[in-house]
Amino acid sequence: MSDADIGDEEVALVTEVLRSRALSCGPMLERFEAAFASRIGARFAVAVSSGTAGLHLALIAAGVGEGDLVITTPYSFVASANAALYQRAVPVFVDIDPVTLNIDPGQVQQAVHDLQSPDARGRRWLPRRRNAGGAGRLKAVVPVHVFGQPADMDPIVAAARQYDVAVVEDACEAIGGEYRGRRVGALGDASVFGFFPNKQMTTGEGGLVATDDAGWANLLRSLRNQGRDDGSAWLSYSRLGFNYRLDDMSAAIGVAQLRRLDELLARRERVAAAYTERLAIPGVAPMPLHPATTRRSWFVYVVRFAPEVDRDGVMRALADAGVPSRPYFPCIHLQPFYREQFGFQPGDFPHAEAASQATLALPFHANLSIEAIDFVVERLAEAVSGCRRPAASHAGAEVPPC
Numbered sequence: 001m002s003d004a005d006i007g008d009e010e011v012a013l014v015t016e017v018l019r020s021r022a023l024s025c026g027p028m029l030e031r032f033e034a035a036f037a038s039r040i041g042a043r044f045a046v047a048v049s050s051g052t053a054g055l056h057l058a059l060i061a062a063g064v065g066e067g068d069l070v071i072t073t074p075y076s077f078v079a080s081a082n083a084a085l086y087q088r089a090v091p092v093f094v095d096i097d098p099v100t101l102n103i104d105p106g107q108v109q110q111a112v113h114d115l116q117s118p119d120a121r122g123r124r125w126l127p128r129r130r131n132a133g134g135a136g137r138l139k140a141v142v143p144v145h146v147f148g149q150p151a152d153m154d155p156i157v158a159a160a161r162q163y164d165v166a167v168v169e170d171a172c173e174a175i176g177g178e179y180r181g182r183r184v185g186a187l188g189d190a191s192v193f194g195f196f197p198n199k200q201m202t203t204g205e206g207g208l209v210a211t212d213d214a215g216w217a218n219l220l221r222s223l224r225n226q227g228r229d230d231g232s233a234w235l236s237y238s239r240l241g242f243n244y245r246l247d248d249m250s251a252a253i254g255v256a257q258l259r260r261l262d263e264l265l266a267r268r269e270r271v272a273a274a275y276t277e278r279l280a281i282p283g284v285a286p287m288p289l290h291p292a293t294t295r296r297s298w299f300v301y302v303v304r305f306a307p308e309v310d311r312d313g314v315m316r317a318l319a320d321a322g323v324p325s326r327p328y329f330p331c332i333h334l335q336p337f338y339r340e341q342f343g344f345q346p347g348d349f350p351h352a353e354a355a356s357q358a359t360l361a362l363p364f365h366a367n368l369s370i371e372a373i374d375f376v377v378e379r380l381a382e383a384v385s386g387c388r389r390p391a392a393s394h395a396g397a398e399v400p401p402c
């Protein structure tokens, strides 16, 4: 499905760290953070142990606590919503735009506005069941740049600013992306990146929070390091913190990857273009480009099937032909834990649910060969032609197994 691109420079820099024996909190970490901040155009960058850890810390910095509300999308990787749950906050899902599959900015505006009052208008956005009662305030909006296409940020940020609500970009899938000519990662109060090996750049495990706010940056540094204050005596703790540090070997990989980022992104773009050129299969569409997207960063290559194509059947047929694929994303609100905890039900977010049943991620990485792409697309065409549903049963439950 994916493959990290690790070159000689990564090996050399990791070796340098190992030989220096400054394995944690060393100069390589600072080098990585400085390079990253300048790359995305943020004043501060705080590296952490994963994208998930970064989301957690950013929400703490946004003041999210027990019973507070956090608006986010149900069509994402589960971590973007889990971060709110770590703080015992209540996730307020807002449905997606059915075309771009990013959170619907108009509905976010409405939700931000409605949630200022505790009456029925505000309550209709809340989950049926709520852990701490959901009596807290709306503290943050977490838009996700799904598959590397920036969410429509301007209306979201405008609504949040009006009510003093923080905006934390989940930019884990979108490094290098641009929205209306502005770089992803510098569009809200803070942004979070992830460096798992399937992302556009990797550190092994790893993540980072970027912000322009010096207060947030200091707090984030303290929180990732057991709650210690910057410059304070070793073993003096001002707040409840975590061990969310990134080690210097990982930072070294990050420094090397960042230097090659433009090349890595360009290669992914070429692989994506090669897929799109070949995708003349009826009932199969590539992800559309939103007019506000000035640059899409390619994280995964996802196709969307027309209703007459049985996605799960296609996935099985591809697997039989030796092609891995993933049903990406399953809806977060329909995961067993979320249903049990918050009472979500099928039908709650119809656009997200329709998308999650019709999208499929194909094998994708910077070094995928043209031969491999041809092979995948040929097998996909065969799989799709064998998995068309009879015309009358598109929406029906009685779909014969492919």
Ligand SMILES: *Cc1c(COP(=O)(O)O)cnc(C)c1O
Pocket (backbone or CB within 6 Å): 050, 051, 052, 053, 076, 077, 079, 080, 144, 170, 172, 173, 193, 194, 195, 196, 206, 207
């Ligand atoms: C990858 C990813 C994350 C973070 O993942 P980690 O594995 O914790 O680094 C968060 N949100 C989204 C949308 C992601 O794709």
